[in-house]
Amino acid sequence: MHEQFNAAIKNAKSKPAEAALYHSQYGFWLGRQGDWRAAADQLAAAANLAEAAGEEALVAEYRYAEALALQQAPRSKGKAQAALRQA
Numbered sequence: 001m002h003e004q005f006n007a008a009i010k011n012a013k014s015k016p017a018e019a020a021l022y023h024s025q026y027g028f029w030l031g032r033q034g035d036w037r038a039a040a041d042q043l044a045a046a047a048n049l050a051e052a053a054g055e056e057a058l059v060a061e062y063r064y065a066e067a068l069a070l071q072q073a074p075r076s077k078g079k080a081q082a083a084l085r086q087a
Contacts, residue, residue, distance in 0.1 A: 001029060020049035024062055027069065036073035040066050 005026040012018040027042030047062035 005029070016049045017053035017055055020046045020053060020055065020058065020062070023049060024058075024065070027062075027065065031069055031072070036069045040069035040073060043069060 005022060008022045009019055009026070012022055023042045023046035027039045027046060030036075030042060031039035043062050043066035047059050047066060050056075050058040050062055
């Protein structure tokens with residue numbers, strides 16, 4: 001699965017909104033696998049790309065999902081609090 005997500009992200013590099021979608025899907029998939037830190041990283045990337053694409057509603061959604069993933073990640077409670085304040 002990792003290779004498929006990475007290939008989709010690579011192919012969408014010139015389209016920030018599409019790349020954001022793939023990063024978010026990858027992040028949600030990683031979360032379902034229990035890899036919360038990696039999920040948060042992917043969701044942060046999705047939020048940044050959505051912001052670059054001018055998709056403000058998605059930015060808020062991805063930041064919130066990132067904060068929830070950080071809450072699940074070991075030793076990330078402080079980062080989760082900061083991310084929730086940002087979302």
